[in-house]
Amino acid sequence: MPSLSNTLKATAVIGTFVLAGWGIQYATAPAYDGYAGITYSKAYAPARDTDVDFTIWYPATPGGRQTKAGGNGVFYGTEAGRGAPHAQGEFPMIIISHGAGGNAGQFGWIASELAQAGYVVVLPNHPGTTSMNASAHAAVRVWERPADISAVIDQITTNPQNYPYIDSSRITALGFSAGGYTSMAVAGARVDPDALQHFCDEGDHGMSDCAFLARGGVDLHALDLAPAAQDLRDPRISAAIVIDPGIVETLTEPSLADIDIPMLILNLGAENTIPAGVYARPAAELIPNATYKIFDDAIHFSFLAECKAKGAAILAREGEPDLLCDDAGGRSRHDIHQELKGEITSFLTSINLANMPERRKNDES
Numbered sequence: 001m002p003s004l005s006n007t008l009k010a011t012a013v014i015g016t017f018v019l020a021g022w023g024i025q026y027a028t029a030p031a032y033d034g035y036a037g038i039t040y041s042k043a044y045a046p047a048r049d050t051d052v053d054f055t056i057w058y059p060a061t062p063g064g065r066q067t068k069a070g071g072n073g074v075f076y077g078t079e080a081g082r083g084a085p086h087a088q089g090e091f092p093m094i095i096i097s098h099g100a101g102g103n104a105g106q107f108g109w110i111a112s113e114l115a116q117a118g119y120v121v122v123l124p125n126h127p128g129t130t131s132m133n134a135s136a137h138a139a140v141r142v143w144e145r146p147a148d149i150s151a152v153i154d155q156i157t158t159n160p161q162n163y164p165y166i167d168s169s170r171i172t173a174l175g176f177s178a179g180g181y182t183s184m185a186v187a188g189a190r191v192d193p194d195a196l197q198h199f200c201d202e203g204d205h206g207m208s209d210c211a212f213l214a215r216g217g218v219d220l221h222a223l224d225l226a227p228a229a230q231d232l233r234d235p236r237i238s239a240a241i242v243i244d245p246g247i248v249e250t251l252t253e254p255s256l257a258d259i260d261i262p263m264l265i266l267n268l269g270a271e272n273t274i275p276a277g278v279y280a281r282p283a284a285e286l287i288p289n290a291t292y293k294i295f296d297d298a299i300h301f302s303f304l305a306e307c308k309a310k311g312a313a314i315l316a317r318e319g320e321p322d323l324l325c326d327d328a329g330g331r332s333r334h335d336i337h338q339e340l341k342g343e344i345t346s347f348l349t350s351i352n353l354a355n356m357p358e359r360r361k362n363d364e365s
Contacts, residue, residue: 029065032081036060036115038069039082041162043124043155047147054124054152055104057115058165059091060084069112070105074311074325075304078108092170093156094348095122095149097179100139100209100246103131106305107176113341119348120166124152129178136216139178139209140223142196142247146185146232149173153236172239172348176303177278180245184283187240187263190255191228191247197221199250206275207300208321209246237261239351241344244268244278244300256286263290264347266340268298269328275300293343297330299323303340306333 037060042051055069057080064083071077094114096107104123111121126145128138138144157168175183185191197220200210213220228250239262265284267274271294278300284292295302307325315324327333 029067029082031062032060032064032066032079032084033062034060034066034079034081034084034116035062035087036080036112037064037082037084037086038067038080041155043152045127045144045148045151047144047151048127050127052124052127052148052151053104054122055111056163057108057111057121057123059087059089059115059118059120061087069108070103070305071108073314074307075106076306076308077105078112078305080108080112086165090165090167091118091120092172092348093120093122093166093168094172094174094241095124095152097124097145097149097173097175097182098126098130099177099179100129100212101131101134102129102177102179102304109305109337110341110344114345117345120163122152122156124148126182136213136218139216140213140218140220140225141227142178142181142185142191143227143230143232145178145182146234149182149186150232150234153234157236168236170238171236172241173237174241174243174344175245176243177300178246180242180278180280181247181251183240183242184245184248184251184259184263185232186234186237187261188231188233188255188259189251189283190231191225191250192252193225193228195250196225196228196247197223199247205249205277207246207277209277211321231255239263239348241347242266242280243303244274245280245283246278248278248280248283249276251283253286256283257288259287259289261289262347262351263287264344265290265292266343267292267294268300268302269294270296273299291347295336295339297328298336299326299328301325302327302333302336306337 037058045052063085064081067082068077069080156163173183204210242265284290301324312325
């Protein structure tokens with residue numbers, strides 16, 4: 001085994017080559033002629049005593065260099081403009097929380113659309129539950145995820161000179177799966193620790209979460225889950241969009257009834273096939289300003305990026321237990337995404353958070 005100093009030296013050398021390669025790639029990339037810019041930042045998260053990295057998509061004008069955000073051998077990435085000029089104005093912010101084992105790069109398909117529609121989209125990578133940095137013990141500390149969202153908002157609101165294009169008085173939380181729970185938590189939903197402790201007692205609720213915890217040696221009954229009960233509401237959140245929220249069964253009825261912001265809750269799948277672990281109709285019925293809709297020709301993973309032709313085979317070889325590239329079979333993931341984009345943007349417009357750039361207004365006139 002190499003010594004720590006040798007390992008650090010090797011890591012530094014590799015990092016130098018990676019950065020140099022990125023610089024060459026950026027310098028030789030074609031000019032960007034679209035309207036969705038991308039940049040990156042970080043925020044200190046006190047609950048974790050570490051930084052949370054986040055990606056920012058923003059309304060842009062042509063310029064900068066074309067880059068591909070996200071994407072790998074399984075999923076397609078999305079084109080964006082690195083260094084693209086910002087469109088004039090301040091734009092509402094949408095902060096997107098990914099699912100457990102996911103990452104910010106999986107949602108370029110919706111982030112790009114929203115940026116072009118006049119929103120700044122902020123996507124944190126939650127430490128301990130991202131694609132390359134996931135553990136069962138970290139996944140159980142669900143209260144850290146909403147704290148990440150608040151830490152990112154703190155970073156933006158206390159450093160307005162670095163984000164002059166963001167209207168921080170209009171913030172929407174959008175989340176998928178574990179990110180769906182996260183968005184509900186910053187809206188005011190609270191977890192019943194006892195329900196969370198018993199979450200895996202009677203099966204897996206149609207999801208793979210409990211199996212993941214078991215493989216990681218996590219016994220929910222052996223953990224102190226009291227911190228999950230804390231009130232993690234962030235009053236700066238104006239609205240929320242929730243897709244297949246994880247651990248929704250553990251949320252307390254009084255806390256759901258007290259949520260006072262507009263909320264769009266979407267379930268993916270026919271009502272009798274939606275996994276119990278994310279089935280949100282009962283919760284939606286308790287939230288005064290919630291709108292609930294079902295996409296009955298989709299499945300849970302339809303909210304991920306589109307898969308490449310060999311994506312499913314790659315996942316099978318790697319032993320991935322979830323069918324991340326499958327949909328319900330009635331139509332393509334691309335078509336499902338198109339409808340989801342329409343549903344989400346319509347909701348944002350209905351609550352008067354839209355702030356479309358002048359270019360888009362002129363295009364529609």
